[in-house]
Each structure stands twice: as structure tokens, then as C-alpha cells.
Amino acid sequence: MFIYFFCLFLILIIHLYYRLPFWMLSIFWFFTPFICYKLKLITNTQGIITLFLILNVIIIGNFSHLRRLFFTLPFLSVFNSKDRINWQRFKNIDDDWLVTDFEKALYNGQPNFNVQIPESSPSQAAQNFLNRIGQKTDLSPERYRRFLSDHGIAALAISKKHDGHGFNRRDVAHIINGISQYNPLLAALIGIINTESVISLINRNGTPPQREEYLPAFSKGDKQPFLNTTFLYELLENGRSSIEGRIETDLYNDQETIGIRLSFSDIIMLGTNRSSVFYLAVNLSDFTNELGNHTHLGTALCLLDSAHDDIQVIPGNEVYKGLFKYYRCSAKDIFIPLS
Numbered sequence: 001m002f003i004y005f006f007c008l009f010l011i012l013i014i015h016l017y018y019r020l021p022f023w024m025l026s027i028f029w030f031f032t033p034f035i036c037y038k039l040k041l042i043t044n045t046q047g048i049i050t051l052f053l054i055l056n057v058i059i060i061g062n063f064s065h066l067r068r069l070f071f072t073l074p075f076l077s078v079f080n081s082k083d084r085i086n087w088q089r090f091k092n093i094d095d096d097w098l099v100t101d102f103e104k105a106l107y108n109g110q111p112n113f114n115v116q117i118p119e120s121s122p123s124q125a126a127q128n129f130l131n132r133i134g135q136k137t138d139l140s141p142e143r144y145r146r147f148l149s150d151h152g153i154a155a156l157a158i159s160k161k162h163d164g165h166g167f168n169r170r171d172v173a174h175i176i177n178g179i180s181q182y183n184p185l186l187a188a189l190i191g192i193i194n195t196e197s198v199i200s201l202i203n204r205n206g207t208p209p210q211r212e213e214y215l216p217a218f219s220k221g222d223k224q225p226f227l228n229t230t231f232l233y234e235l236l237e238n239g240r241s242s243i244e245g246r247i248e249t250d251l252y253n254d255q256e257t258i259g260i261r262l263s264f265s266d267i268i269m270l271g272t273n274r275s276s277v278f279y280l281a282v283n284l285s286d287f288t289n290e291l292g293n294h295t296h297l298g299t300a301l302c303l304l305d306s307a308h309d310d311i312q313v314i315p316g317n318e319v320y321k322g323l324f325k326y327y328r329c330s331a332k333d334i335f336i337p338l339s
Contacts, residue, residue, distance in 0.1 A: 002044060003036070003085050004041050004050070007032055007036065008029060010295045011025065011029065011032065012025065016322045016329075018220045022062060023062060025061075026062060029054050029057070029058065030051075030055075033050055033054070034047070037039050080280075081164045081256070083088075083137035120170050121171055123168075125165070125166055125167070125175050125228065127174070129151075129165065129175060130168075130174070130175050130178040130179070133148070133153070133178070134297065137154075140322075144323070145272060145323055149274075150221060152165060152220070152221070153190055154197075154199055154219075154221075154224065156172045156190075157169075157172055157200065158215050158218065158219050159194070159203075161194035162219060162337040163220060164215065175190075176194075189270075189320065192227055197225045197272070198219050198226075198228055198277050198278050198279045199215075199225055203215060210303065214277065218302060223274075223307075224272055224274045225275060225277050225278060225307075226270065226277065227269055227271065228275070228280075229307065230266075241280075241281040242285045243281065243283065245260040245284070245285070246260070246262075247260060247284065247285070247286040247287075247290045247291055248260075248261045249259075257338075258290055258337070259337040259338050260282060260300065260302060260335070260338065261333060261336075262280075262302070263331060263333055263334070264329075264331055266328050267280070268321075268327070268328055269325060269329060270325070271324060272324060273325075276306045277307075279301050279304065280302050281299050282299065282302050283299055284296075284297040284299070284300050285297065306329070311329055311330070311331045312329065314327065314328040314329075314330075
């Protein structure tokens, strides 16, 4: 029996040392009881009992939902009590034993930065767009901003279905790189608008009504986003949002609607006099159990539009050569319906 357990332990050590996939460990563990039984190292009863326990471990380890339920979440709760910020990432790391080989190597402290990424040429449409944008750099900041808006500079990754350009990531990177050759600051802002703003959030995760309402408006320049360039970093650093919201039922469009009641003050963002749409991460509480039996629900991303939400927007100084201004946004007891 000792040799049998030693074999299981030795297989586990070898697996961990070489960081092999869990399914390989499952195969070796599954056949070990049969081999040891044939060699008369264990009895039939001992083999059946240990095989049953091994099968439970194999099932939990190979099915991501069960693994997160019985392994990841218990570990996460233990580590959160000791180091909330760092171990908050543990659930994301545990995604089929890391997502890619590069991420696995990076997590283990052995990244290979010499990996050659297959080259792919940008489309002709992306090059033509870059040529059109680069011909008007002599305009005044106000006219240049309108020129960029009219050409859908915020709609690089928005699909053509929603009146965007429909460029893929390679094309977007090519356009941003081309603009950075003569205006690095503008290229950085365009990159943020198209990849890390409320536009990209709605484009990737918005509901169908939100996409139909906002994406064509962004593409045509009818609506423009506010940029909160440090908000996500502040959220990661603090481990949670400082903005508190609560679940309530209130009248919205003459119907009782469940939504979020929240207040915030002096949120500093970049924008123009046509900017109105932005998002905030809100720490939610459900004191009346409208959505379930839990009081603290975690963090939700709320989409806000100063064009119809009761939000006070105060302009500040011009920045980035007059292309943007700082704005201070505040609101008190506004109601955001759950979509």
C-alpha cells in the first residue's frame, strides 16, 4: 500500500515540476490503481476505494465549473482574507490552467519575449483611412477635432452594421502606429478611445439595445465619450470601487423597474463639449434583497449619459493642445435601470 501511495505522490511531483496539463495527470492517476493491483501491491478493495477518490479529483479538476466551485473559490476566499488585491486575480488565472503558453510562462516568471508573432499586412482600407487622416494636420484644434469626428475616428473597431469602419485589431494597431509617427499624443488618445473607453465596452459587452442606440451615434459623431484614463488603475489598486450604489425599485418610463441608485462627486474626466457618455464601476448593495439573498453583490459597470441622466458637468482647463478639456462630473441620487 505504501508503494502505491508513493507512486501516486511521485507522479504528482513530476507533473508539478514539469507543469504538465492536468488531463495528463488524470490519465496517469487513473491507470495507476489497475497497474498496482496487477502487481499485487494493493487488494481489490483498496483499489476500488482509491480509484473512486481519484475519479472525484479527476472530475473536479477537469471540469472548469466544478473546479472553480470546489477548489478555486474556497482558495480565493482564504487568500482574500489575507491579501485581497493580489489574490483577486486567482480566479482569472485558473482558466483551464492558464489561457495561453505565453501567459503560463509569464505567470511562472519565465516569459519568452523572443516569440515571433506571425506577420500580417494591414488592409488597404486601413491604409487609405490613415492617409486621409494624415493630410489635415495643419488645421486648428477645434477644426481638426471635428474633422476626426466626421471621419469616425472613434469607430475604428465598430462593425459596419453599426456604421463603423469594422477594422480588425491589426488594422486598428496600424492606424494608431501611423498617427503616432507625427502626433504620439493624439495616437495614444485614439488608442484609448477605441480600446479602453465606454465605446469598446459597449462594443464588446453591451446589450443589443445599448449597441443599437449608442454605436451608430458614436460612429457618426452624434455622441462622444468621456475618458477616465486612470479609473481602472485606481480600481485595481484599491481592490474595489469607492462609489457605492444600492438596488432599488422605482418608476422608470411609467413602469416599476429594478435599478441602481447612486451618487458620486468630482469624477475628473477628459472630453469635449459634445462628450456625454461614460461608465463607472459601482460597489453594489442589495439591502432589500430585490435580486436575491445576498446583501453585498460586488462591482457592476454602470453606463451613464449626461444627455438624459441628471449629471452635473463642469468644464475645466484645456489640455492636449486644445483637443480636450478636463471635466468634473457629479450626480446625486440618480437611478440607473438594470438592462
